[in-house]
Amino acid sequence: MSWVTKRLPVISFALLGAFLLTMALRSHSDTTTAIVASSLLMFATCWVSATHLLGARAAGRFVLIALCLGWFAEQMGASRGWFFGDYHYTDVLGWRLGEVPMVIPLMWFSLTYAGYVIANLIVWRNAIDDSPRLSDALTLSFVAAMIVTAFDLGADPYFVFTLKAWIMVKTDGGWFGETIQGFVGWVVVAFVIIVAFRCSVRWQPPQRVHEFSKRHALVPLGIYGAFMVFQMVMGSPIEIRVIAAFAMGIPLLCAIAGWQHWGTLEATL
Numbered sequence: 001m002s003w004v005t006k007r008l009p010v011i012s013f014a015l016l017g018a019f020l021l022t023m024a025l026r027s028h029s030d031t032t033t034a035i036v037a038s039s040l041l042m043f044a045t046c047w048v049s050a051t052h053l054l055g056a057r058a059a060g061r062f063v064l065i066a067l068c069l070g071w072f073a074e075q076m077g078a079s080r081g082w083f084f085g086d087y088h089y090t091d092v093l094g095w096r097l098g099e100v101p102m103v104i105p106l107m108w109f110s111l112t113y114a115g116y117v118i119a120n121l122i123v124w125r126n127a128i129d130d131s132p133r134l135s136d137a138l139t140l141s142f143v144a145a146m147i148v149t150a151f152d153l154g155a156d157p158y159f160v161f162t163l164k165a166w167i168m169v170k171t172d173g174g175w176f177g178e179t180i181q182g183f184v185g186w187v188v189v190a191f192v193i194i195v196a197f198r199c200s201v202r203w204q205p206p207q208r209v210h211e212f213s214k215r216h217a218l219v220p221l222g223i224y225g226a227f228m229v230f231q232m233v234m235g236s237p238i239e240i241r242v243i244a245a246f247a248m249g250i251p252l253l254c255a256i257a258g259w260q261h262w263g264t265l266e267a268t269l
Contacts, residue, residue: 012052012219015045023226027234030163036094039103039110042223046110049219053117053127058204062116062197063109069196070108073189074100078166083185086169093165101165111151112193114220115144118251121258127217132202141195148190149183150247151224154231154240156182162236176237214262221259225252 022038050059076082078089078099093101119140120129129140157176159165173179231244 012045012048012216015041015048016219016222019045019223020226023230027230030234032092032094035092035163035165036103039106042110043106045219045223046113049216050113052216053213054201058201061200062113065196065200066109066112066193067105069189069193070105071097071100073185074104074108077185081169083189084182085173085179085185087166089166090164092163108189108193110223111148112144112190112197114224115148115190116140116194116197117217117220118147118224118255119144121217121221121255121262122251123258125258125261127213127220127259127262129198134199134202137195137198137202141191141198142187144194145187145190147224147251149186150251151227152183152186153247154235154244155227157240158231158234158236162234176240214259217259217262221252221255224248228252 019038019041022034022041026034026038047059047063050062053059054062073083075098077084078087081087089096089099089101093103095102116129117127120127123140123143124131129136131137153175156178160168161177168177168179170179171177173182175183228244228248231248232241235241235244
Protein backbone atom coordinates (compact mmCIF):
# COMPACT_ATOMS: atom_id res chain seq x y z
CA MET A 1 0.00 0.00 0.00
CA SER A 2 1.50 3.33 -1.09
CA TRP A 3 1.94 6.33 1.17
CA VAL A 4 -0.81 8.18 -0.73
CA THR A 5 -3.23 5.27 -0.32
CA LYS A 6 -2.52 5.13 3.40
CA ARG A 7 -3.27 8.83 3.72
CA LEU A 8 -6.50 8.80 1.68
CA PRO A 9 -8.77 8.10 4.68
CA VAL A 10 -7.20 10.97 6.63
CA ILE A 11 -7.49 13.32 3.65
CA SER A 12 -11.08 12.30 2.99
CA PHE A 13 -12.24 12.79 6.59
CA ALA A 14 -10.41 16.12 6.79
CA LEU A 15 -12.20 17.26 3.63
CA LEU A 16 -15.49 15.95 5.00
CA GLY A 17 -14.97 17.99 8.17
CA ALA A 18 -14.26 21.11 6.12
CA PHE A 19 -17.36 20.46 4.02
CA LEU A 20 -19.56 20.06 7.10
CA LEU A 21 -18.15 23.31 8.47
CA THR A 22 -19.02 25.21 5.28
CA MET A 23 -22.52 23.71 5.34
CA ALA A 24 -22.94 24.98 8.89
CA LEU A 25 -21.74 28.43 7.82
CA ARG A 26 -24.18 28.38 4.91
CA SER A 27 -27.06 28.10 7.37
CA HIS A 28 -26.11 31.61 8.52
CA SER A 29 -25.20 33.15 5.15
CA ASP A 30 -25.85 31.20 1.95
CA THR A 31 -23.71 33.42 -0.29
CA THR A 32 -22.16 32.59 -3.66
CA THR A 33 -18.77 32.15 -2.00
CA ALA A 34 -20.15 29.73 0.59
CA ILE A 35 -22.02 27.72 -2.04
CA VAL A 36 -19.00 27.45 -4.34
CA ALA A 37 -16.69 26.57 -1.45
CA SER A 38 -18.99 23.83 -0.14
CA SER A 39 -19.44 22.43 -3.66
CA LEU A 40 -15.69 22.29 -4.29
CA LEU A 41 -15.08 20.63 -0.92
CA MET A 42 -17.87 18.13 -1.53
CA PHE A 43 -16.45 17.27 -4.95
CA ALA A 44 -12.93 16.82 -3.58
CA THR A 45 -14.20 14.74 -0.65
CA CYS A 46 -16.17 12.41 -2.92
CA TRP A 47 -13.30 12.02 -5.40
CA VAL A 48 -10.87 11.04 -2.63
CA SER A 49 -13.46 8.70 -1.14
CA ALA A 50 -14.14 7.09 -4.53
CA THR A 51 -10.41 6.69 -5.12
CA HIS A 52 -10.11 4.77 -1.88
CA LEU A 53 -13.19 2.58 -2.35
CA LEU A 54 -13.15 2.02 -6.12
CA GLY A 55 -9.53 2.57 -7.09
CA ALA A 56 -7.98 5.58 -8.79
CA ARG A 57 -8.82 4.53 -12.35
CA ALA A 58 -12.47 3.71 -11.64
CA ALA A 59 -12.89 6.87 -9.58
CA GLY A 60 -11.44 8.97 -12.39
CA ARG A 61 -13.79 7.31 -14.84
CA PHE A 62 -16.77 8.07 -12.56
CA VAL A 63 -15.71 11.72 -12.31
CA LEU A 64 -15.29 12.06 -16.09
CA ILE A 65 -18.65 10.45 -16.86
CA ALA A 66 -20.53 12.54 -14.29
CA LEU A 67 -18.90 15.84 -15.26
CA CYS A 68 -19.43 15.37 -19.00
CA LEU A 69 -22.98 14.00 -18.86
CA GLY A 70 -24.00 16.35 -16.04
CA TRP A 71 -22.74 19.40 -17.91
CA PHE A 72 -24.34 18.26 -21.18
CA ALA A 73 -27.74 17.67 -19.56
CA GLU A 74 -27.67 21.05 -17.83
CA GLN A 75 -26.43 22.87 -20.95
CA MET A 76 -29.23 21.37 -23.02
CA GLY A 77 -31.69 22.15 -20.25
CA ALA A 78 -30.65 25.79 -19.86
CA SER A 79 -30.37 26.46 -23.60
CA ARG A 80 -33.10 24.24 -25.09
CA GLY A 81 -35.39 23.20 -22.26
CA TRP A 82 -34.47 19.52 -22.41
CA PHE A 83 -34.83 17.14 -19.45
CA PHE A 84 -35.80 19.61 -16.70
CA GLY A 85 -38.04 22.16 -18.43
CA ASP A 86 -37.28 25.71 -19.53
CA TYR A 87 -34.98 27.61 -17.17
CA HIS A 88 -31.85 29.73 -17.08
CA TYR A 89 -29.18 30.20 -14.43
CA THR A 90 -28.49 33.45 -12.61
CA ASP A 91 -25.09 34.55 -11.26
CA VAL A 92 -25.72 33.11 -7.78
CA LEU A 93 -23.72 29.92 -8.39
CA GLY A 94 -20.67 31.65 -9.79
CA TRP A 95 -18.58 31.16 -12.94
CA ARG A 96 -20.22 29.37 -15.88
CA LEU A 97 -19.10 27.18 -18.75
CA GLY A 98 -21.60 27.92 -21.48
CA GLU A 99 -24.93 28.35 -19.70
CA VAL A 100 -24.01 26.14 -16.74
CA PRO A 101 -22.30 27.18 -13.47
CA MET A 102 -19.25 24.97 -12.99
CA VAL A 103 -20.36 23.86 -9.54
CA ILE A 104 -23.36 22.07 -11.08
CA PRO A 105 -21.42 19.27 -12.85
CA LEU A 106 -19.33 18.90 -9.68
CA MET A 107 -22.54 18.37 -7.72
CA TRP A 108 -23.73 15.78 -10.25
CA PHE A 109 -20.64 13.68 -9.53
CA SER A 110 -20.91 14.08 -5.76
CA LEU A 111 -24.60 13.24 -5.61
CA THR A 112 -24.46 10.29 -8.01
CA TYR A 113 -21.46 8.89 -6.17
CA ALA A 114 -23.34 9.16 -2.87
CA GLY A 115 -26.39 7.55 -4.48
CA TYR A 116 -24.21 4.74 -5.88
CA VAL A 117 -22.71 3.94 -2.47
CA ILE A 118 -26.04 4.19 -0.62
CA ALA A 119 -27.79 1.89 -3.10
CA ASN A 120 -24.97 -0.66 -2.83
CA LEU A 121 -25.09 -0.62 0.96
CA ILE A 122 -28.86 -1.12 0.94
CA VAL A 123 -28.79 -4.06 -1.47
CA TRP A 124 -25.34 -5.66 -1.11
CA ARG A 125 -24.35 -4.53 2.42
CA ASN A 126 -21.18 -3.34 0.75
CA ALA A 127 -20.20 0.00 -0.76
CA ILE A 128 -18.64 -1.69 -3.80
CA ASP A 129 -20.78 -3.39 -6.43
CA ASP A 130 -18.90 -6.15 -8.23
CA SER A 131 -21.84 -7.88 -9.94
CA PRO A 132 -21.23 -8.44 -13.69
CA ARG A 133 -24.96 -8.86 -14.46
CA LEU A 134 -26.57 -6.14 -16.56
CA SER A 135 -29.88 -6.57 -14.74
CA ASP A 136 -28.17 -5.70 -11.45
CA ALA A 137 -26.52 -2.65 -13.02
CA LEU A 138 -29.86 -1.38 -14.33
CA THR A 139 -31.79 -2.04 -11.13
CA LEU A 140 -29.17 -0.58 -8.78
CA SER A 141 -28.70 2.44 -11.04
CA PHE A 142 -32.42 3.18 -10.90
CA VAL A 143 -32.44 2.83 -7.10
CA ALA A 144 -29.47 5.20 -6.88
CA ALA A 145 -31.16 7.67 -9.24
CA MET A 146 -34.23 7.72 -7.01
CA ILE A 147 -32.00 8.37 -3.98
CA VAL A 148 -30.34 11.27 -5.79
CA THR A 149 -33.74 12.69 -6.79
CA ALA A 150 -34.95 12.48 -3.18
CA PHE A 151 -32.36 15.18 -2.46
CA ASP A 152 -33.79 17.35 -5.22
CA LEU A 153 -37.31 17.24 -3.78
CA GLY A 154 -36.18 19.81 -1.26
CA ALA A 155 -33.25 21.34 -3.13
CA ASP A 156 -35.15 22.60 -6.17
CA PRO A 157 -37.69 24.82 -4.35
CA TYR A 158 -34.92 26.18 -2.10
CA PHE A 159 -32.53 26.97 -4.95
CA VAL A 160 -35.25 28.53 -7.11
CA PHE A 161 -37.35 30.53 -4.66
CA THR A 162 -34.93 31.23 -1.78
CA LEU A 163 -31.52 31.48 -3.47
CA LYS A 164 -32.86 32.35 -6.92
CA ALA A 165 -29.98 30.36 -8.42
CA TRP A 166 -32.00 29.75 -11.57
CA ILE A 167 -35.25 31.06 -13.04
CA MET A 168 -37.95 28.71 -14.29
CA VAL A 169 -40.04 29.89 -17.25
CA LYS A 170 -43.02 28.07 -15.78
CA THR A 171 -43.38 29.22 -12.18
CA ASP A 172 -46.63 27.49 -11.19
CA GLY A 173 -45.59 23.83 -11.25
CA GLY A 174 -47.29 21.22 -9.12
CA TRP A 175 -44.45 20.78 -6.60
CA PHE A 176 -44.23 23.99 -4.54
CA GLY A 177 -44.02 25.88 -7.82
CA GLU A 178 -41.59 23.45 -9.40
CA THR A 179 -42.55 21.29 -12.38
CA ILE A 180 -42.83 17.51 -12.20
CA GLN A 181 -40.79 17.33 -15.42
CA GLY A 182 -37.76 18.52 -13.49
CA PHE A 183 -37.81 15.48 -11.22
CA VAL A 184 -38.25 13.14 -14.17
CA GLY A 185 -35.16 14.78 -15.65
CA TRP A 186 -33.24 14.24 -12.42
CA VAL A 187 -34.08 10.53 -12.40
CA VAL A 188 -33.14 10.13 -16.07
CA VAL A 189 -29.84 12.04 -15.89
CA ALA A 190 -28.76 10.43 -12.60
CA PHE A 191 -29.67 6.99 -13.96
CA VAL A 192 -27.67 7.50 -17.16
CA ILE A 193 -24.58 8.70 -15.25
CA ILE A 194 -24.65 5.83 -12.77
CA VAL A 195 -25.48 3.07 -15.24
CA ALA A 196 -22.76 4.35 -17.59
CA PHE A 197 -20.24 4.06 -14.76
CA ARG A 198 -21.49 0.64 -13.66
CA CYS A 199 -21.29 -0.70 -17.21
CA SER A 200 -17.79 0.75 -17.62
CA VAL A 201 -16.48 -1.39 -14.72
CA ARG A 202 -18.68 -4.50 -15.09
CA TRP A 203 -15.89 -6.76 -16.31
CA GLN A 204 -13.14 -5.49 -14.06
CA PRO A 205 -12.29 -7.42 -10.89
CA PRO A 206 -13.17 -5.52 -7.70
CA GLN A 207 -10.26 -3.72 -6.11
CA ARG A 208 -8.76 -5.22 -2.99
CA VAL A 209 -10.59 -3.93 0.08
CA HIS A 210 -8.33 -2.03 2.45
CA GLU A 211 -8.68 -2.23 6.20
CA PHE A 212 -10.23 1.24 6.42
CA SER A 213 -12.74 0.74 3.59
CA LYS A 214 -15.75 0.13 5.81
CA ARG A 215 -15.09 3.25 7.86
CA HIS A 216 -14.33 5.18 4.69
CA ALA A 217 -17.77 4.37 3.24
CA LEU A 218 -19.27 6.63 5.89
CA VAL A 219 -17.97 9.66 3.96
CA PRO A 220 -20.69 9.72 1.23
CA LEU A 221 -23.26 8.88 3.89
CA GLY A 222 -22.08 11.91 5.86
CA ILE A 223 -22.45 14.16 2.81
CA TYR A 224 -25.95 12.91 2.04
CA GLY A 225 -26.89 13.22 5.71
CA ALA A 226 -25.53 16.79 5.85
CA PHE A 227 -27.80 17.79 2.99
CA MET A 228 -30.74 16.14 4.72
CA VAL A 229 -30.08 18.09 7.93
CA PHE A 230 -29.61 21.32 5.96
CA GLN A 231 -32.99 20.85 4.29
CA MET A 232 -34.63 19.98 7.61
CA VAL A 233 -33.31 23.24 9.09
CA MET A 234 -33.34 25.61 6.11
CA GLY A 235 -35.86 24.04 3.74
CA SER A 236 -38.28 26.45 2.11
CA PRO A 237 -41.23 26.28 2.06
CA ILE A 238 -41.44 24.86 5.55
CA GLU A 239 -43.14 21.64 4.39
CA ILE A 240 -39.85 20.67 2.75
CA ARG A 241 -38.30 20.22 6.19
CA VAL A 242 -40.59 17.30 6.99
CA ILE A 243 -40.38 15.84 3.50
CA ALA A 244 -36.56 15.77 3.66
CA ALA A 245 -36.61 13.79 6.89
CA PHE A 246 -38.52 10.96 5.23
CA ALA A 247 -37.46 11.19 1.56
CA MET A 248 -33.75 11.31 2.41
CA GLY A 249 -33.84 9.80 5.89
CA ILE A 250 -35.30 6.42 4.89
CA PRO A 251 -32.59 5.49 2.30
CA LEU A 252 -29.90 6.93 4.57
CA LEU A 253 -30.99 4.80 7.55
CA CYS A 254 -31.28 1.71 5.32
CA ALA A 255 -27.74 2.34 4.07
CA ILE A 256 -26.46 2.72 7.64
CA ALA A 257 -28.10 -0.61 8.50
CA GLY A 258 -26.39 -2.17 5.48
CA TRP A 259 -23.09 -0.63 6.55
CA GLN A 260 -23.46 -2.13 10.03
CA HIS A 261 -23.90 -5.59 8.47
CA TRP A 262 -21.09 -5.16 5.94
CA GLY A 263 -19.67 -8.61 5.15
CA THR A 264 -22.42 -10.65 6.78
CA LEU A 265 -24.09 -11.32 3.42
CA GLU A 266 -21.01 -13.08 2.06
CA ALA A 267 -20.64 -15.00 5.30
CA THR A 268 -24.13 -16.51 4.96
CA LEU A 269 -23.72 -17.62 1.32
